[in-house]
Amino acid sequence: MNINTDICIVGAGPGGALLAYLLAKQGMTVILLERHKEVFKEFRGEHLNEEGEEILKKHDLFSKIEELGLLRMETLEYWENGKLFKTIYPDPSVGHLGIHVPQAHLLNVLINEAKKYPNFTLMTGTTVKDLIQDESGSFTGVRAIQNGNEIMIHCHLTIGADGRYSTVRKKVGIDVEIRKHGYDLLWAKIPAPPDWEPSIKMALIDDMQLSLFTQAKGFIQIGWNIREGSFTELRRQPFTPFIEKLIKAFPQLEQTVKENITSWHDFVLLDVHSNFSEEWGRDGVALIGDAVHTMTPTGAFGLNSALKDADTLATLLTQHRITDLDLLSCATQRKKEIEKLQKIQIEKEQTFATQFVLYS
The missing domain is CATH 3.30.9.10 (D-Amino Acid Oxidase, subunit A, domain 2)
Incomplete structure (x- = not known):
């Protein structure tokens, strides 16, 4: 099966679901893929x-x-x-x-709001196996499996919102720096x-x-x-x-x-680990949330950072044609904020015991 769409988002967590809603609201055709049959199957920050x-x-x-x-x-x-x-x-x-x-409450609202737009499609039980590339090497979509059937989704932009072990990131060949805590x-x-x-x-x-x-x-x-x-x-x-x-x-x-x-x-x-990538996208692919900057649980920044990524990218896509999107500009807006938050996490972890010094 071959499908054409403006945007294909991989991963129906909070970041991916919010982005799908915002882009569908703007009139873009959006396909949101989720490997589980239910979008609430995988635990995420709440x-x-x-x-x-x-x-x-x-x-x-x-x-x-x-x-x-x-x-x-x-x-x-x-x-x-x-x-x-x-x-x-x-x-x-x-x-x-x-x-x-509760995760179910957040995702229910995001996806139900997106479903109000006929240009939005949710495909659950769908696993991405590879990315599609054209002759120039640009990424032009994904190859996925649903119920044993192969689906070729052709799009102007693929969004990897598929978590810390992101398939999209791996298939693009983007490296992350992993930090153990x-x-x-x-x-x-x-x-x-x-x-x-x-x-x-x-x-x-x-x-x-x-x-x-x-x-x-x-x-x-x-x-x-x-x-x-x-x-x-x-x-x-x-x-x-x-x-x-x-x-x-x-x-x-x-x-x-x-x-x-x-x-x-x-x-x-x-x-527990955090990671960070200098590269947030490449030739038709953009990454958001844990796919590009995994946070530790400290400070509960992960969910909120994914929502901010989605909001920022949606704003840029509103201002520019999809094919003209400057992924470097998008990453630049968020990189410094994420680096700051990850430093705060390390500081909080290293100084936690000092909260108890005066008492003891």
Whole structure:
């Protein structure tokens, strides 16, 4: 099958979905590809900061997401040995310290808004196998597989929004500089106890960061830093002493932790690294989000940076014909911001323990 379109976006995460909506709204024909049959299958960041909130409000999307449900964080707290010793409150002009937006709510709104335009097409269960090139070497589309059938999508611009292990980036031959941060992350999700206030709570366990993020619909997400590469060794050790450290740090979680985290299998391991590429596109291909600058979970910048990439690229595509798009200009606008955010992440990680020095 051969299909022609103006834009082909690979990856229906927040960045890809927002970009698809913005470009379809501008009248371009857009095909959005997602390798999973459901766009919510793959976990992505769910915390908005002020920048992400501003972008969604700019495009009249935030109120629609709020109708489905979100949760504003009211405090940032630091705990030691089960006791709260420092609380940070939001700037009154902002009103929160981050907003939890369930991935399904965000993507539902973005894709449903895009579907209002007949020039938008969502193709799920579709895996990109290669890129199409013309005789001059420029990239002119993608070769994908859907339900065992080959699809050739010809387009003026291919957008790689397909995450940290981006197929589009690899097929173009763009290199990234990978930086390890010395830790991996264990994720877990548990029901919040009664009367749990919307907050971010931090503790220091064995000199590593433990974070609790309140979520909409009455849940808490646990982010537990462990030494890089240590999970295999950790799993050989008894589980109970490990989980007792969490309970000691936050005694109010004892019942829900014991009921919902009963083995190592209740944690999801995230290999933490950041990466950055000097090249954000090449000859008919542009990259956004984790495909070109993977962030660590620190500071919850990843989701918001992807939204900003999409907003910036959509603006440039509004101002220029697709074939005249200056990818270097697009990258230049965002590179300095991303470099600054990644430096902030490193600084936050390296200085986290100092938050507990005065207390101890």
